[in-house]
Amino acid sequence: MRHPLVMGNWKLNGSKQLTADLISGLRTVLTDVQGCKVVIAPPALYLAQAVAAVEGSNIGVGAQNIDVNLSGAFTGETSAEMLKDTGAGYVILGHSERRTYHHETDEVVAEKFAIVKQQGLIPVLCIGETEAENEAGKTEEVCSRQIDAVINAHGVEALTDAVIAYEPVWAIGTGKSATPAQAQAVHKFIRDHIAKQSREVAEQVIIQYGGSVNDKNAAELFGQPDIDGALVGGASLKADAFSVIVKAAAAAKA
Numbered sequence: 001m002r003h004p005l006v007m008g009n010w011k012l013n014g015s016k017q018l019t020a021d022l023i024s025g026l027r028t029v030l031t032d033v034q035g036c037k038v039v040i041a042p043p044a045l046y047l048a049q050a051v052a053a054v055e056g057s058n059i060g061v062g063a064q065n066i067d068v069n070l071s072g073a074f075t076g077e078t079s080a081e082m083l084k085d086t087g088a089g090y091v092i093l094g095h096s097e098r099r100t101y102h103h104e105t106d107e108v109v110a111e112k113f114a115i116v117k118q119q120g121l122i123p124v125l126c127i128g129e130t131e132a133e134n135e136a137g138k139t140e141e142v143c144s145r146q147i148d149a150v151i152n153a154h155g156v157e158a159l160t161d162a163v164i165a166y167e168p169v170w171a172i173g174t175g176k177s178a179t180p181a182q183a184q185a186v187h188k189f190i191r192d193h194i195a196k197q198s199r200e201v202a203e204q205v206i207i208q209y210g211g212s213v214n215d216k217n218a219a220e221l222f223g224q225p226d227i228d229g230a231l232v233g234g235a236s237l238k239a240d241a242f243s244v245i246v247k248a249a250a251a252a253k254a
């Protein structure tokens with residue numbers, strides 16, 4: 001049975017001090033939380049510090065991206081092998097900011113997905129439509145295309161033990177979250193789309209919602225049957241707000 005997962009994507013934010021303070025704060029407020037997996041994804045430079053700081057707690061660590069290569073002459077990149085070596089367990093892939101600012105295509109994201117799985121890490125595949133695509137009624141078309149890039153390249157079984165994060169681009173960092181009903185409709189579409197190929201895989205895949213999730217709207221989102229947690233940006237930088245979100249997920253799915 002799938003379990004809720006709340007992941008904090010710190011994006012390009014942080015410092016040694018913030019990493020220490022935030023993890024220390026989370027360890028204090030999340031000690032008694034059960035039934036919800038918690039993962040933080042700091043910038044790559046702070047991963048090793050984060051892995052050491054969460055030791056002995058129920059908090060996992062993930063990265064925000066990897067290169068398609070494992071080693072070699074690829075200046076400035078970080079590999080899945082290095083992440084594994086550091087102790088990270090999850091990798092966010094295909095975030096809309098990577099797709100937009102770094103021109104990552106569906107095919108590149110699918111290639112990274114396979115590399116992450118080969119290393120025994122858990123991929124968090126971000127999908128979602130832009131505002132224009134939403135207004136043009138293309139939400140389902142975009143989401144299925146982004147998922148099919150993985151399924152067509154690697155088979156539906158590749159989604160076993162993987163995570164999908166549905167993040168409508170228009171909701172990211174805008175304060176304008178999708179309503180619980182809107183998000184549930186898309187999450188159900190995603191699960192049904194995968195179920196056309198394998199009901200078993202569809203039932204176990206974790207589908208997070210992302211886009212302006214905060215301590216006020218989290219509980220209602222998690223009350224939806226196909227929303228299995230959240231990928232949180234801004235609110236993950238505050239221990240109090242993030243822990244309210246984690247506790248809401250644990251309570252909703254208990």
Ligand SMILES: O=C[C@H](O)COP(=O)(O)O
Nearest residue numbers: 009172173211212233234
């Ligand atoms: O990865 C996280 C998402 O981009 C959501 O960011 P946000 O919570 O700041 O809207």
